[in-house]
Amino acid sequence: MSNLQNWVGREEVRTDQIRADPARFMQATLDIKPSLSEGDPLPPLWHWLYFLEAAPAGELGRDAHPKRGGFLPPVALPRRMWAGGRFDFHRPIQIGHEATKRSTIACVTEKVGRTGPLCFVTVRHEVFQNDELALSEEHDIVYRNDPDPNAPTPAPRSARDSADFSEIVEPTEVMLFRYSALTFNGHRIHYDSDYARTVEGYDGLVFHGPLTATLLIKLAASKAGKAPKRFEFRGLTPLSGMSPFAIEGVSEDDQTKLWAKRADGALAMSATAEF
Known part of the structure; x- marks a missing residue:
């Protein structure tokens, strides 16, 4: 851990043109007729389609993510998961204009959970456009061991029974493939069902956590x-096996409580949007 702490404060800066095509392709991925064009505001969380890292194939790890030890610290635990995030939306990001993202390793924390050792890495992102801060984000990454096939599976938390509004999401392999392509995400759990089952212990292909959060804020x-002016989410239980799931919410004054619920009633993700 003393070596990992050397990564705290490390920065990376990327500049990208917020082109219309990725946003239009995202609309198509969500079964929306493409309509976005230059000058339109980018929908919330769609900034994940930009500022992408193009690591050569020879620099990828076992899971097809870039090997650690560059910007992200060289955590030895093999499994990497997106644990959650917090966002402040200061002003809309405009399609058709250049933007810059500054990323900083905010903290590295080691813990022991029910399934063994964990390492949390929090990355702070700031997106600027026209020299003005448009978006602040804190991104939580968790690293953990491969699952023990002989260990009992912890019981998941149950989602709320009642909601003011609800939608059913029916995952497809095409949806997962398209989102992986749009975000240049090579993580094999989203397209290699054998790897997802035999190596990482899932029921099958895993629905992207960021895509779940995107559907909730939408x-x-x-x-x-x-x-919303502010949004936060936390991943709790994976959505895997391509089963339909529900995204639901309850309005409370100037905020909305949201969650994703698996077919078995388990709480997969919780979120809050503030307006």
């Missing part, structure tokens, strides 16, 4: 009729 914004 649901909140559609119900409120406006984009």
Whole structure:
């Protein structure tokens, strides 16, 4: 851990043109007729389609993510998961204009959970456009051991029984493939079902955590009729095996409580949008 702490404060800066095509392709991925064009505001969390890292194939790890030890610290635990994030939306990101993202390793923390050792890495991102801060993000990554096939599976938390609004999401291999392509995400759990089952212990292909969060914030914004000022989410139980799941919410004053619920009633993700 003393070596990993050397990564705290490390920075990386990327500049990208917020082109219309990735946003239009994202609309198609979500079964929306492509309509976004230059000058339109980028929908919330769609900044993940930009500022991508193009690591050569020879520099990828076992899971097809870039090997650690560059910007991210060289955590020895083999499994990498997106644990959650927090966002402040200061002003819309405009399609058709250049933007810059500054990323900083905020902290590295080692813990021991029910399934063994864990390492949490928090990365702070700031997106600037026209020299003005548009978005602040804290991104939580968790690293853990491969699952023990003989260990009992912890019982998941149950999701809430009642909601003000709800939608059913029916994952498809094409949806997962397209989102992986749009975000240049090579993680094999999203397209290699044998790897997902035999190596990482899932029921099958895993629905992207960031895509789940994107669907939740989209649901909140559609119900409120406006984009939120702040959003946070936490992944709790994976959505795997291509089973349909529900995204639901409850409106409470100036915020919306949201969650993704698996077919078995387990709470997969919780989120809050503030307006």
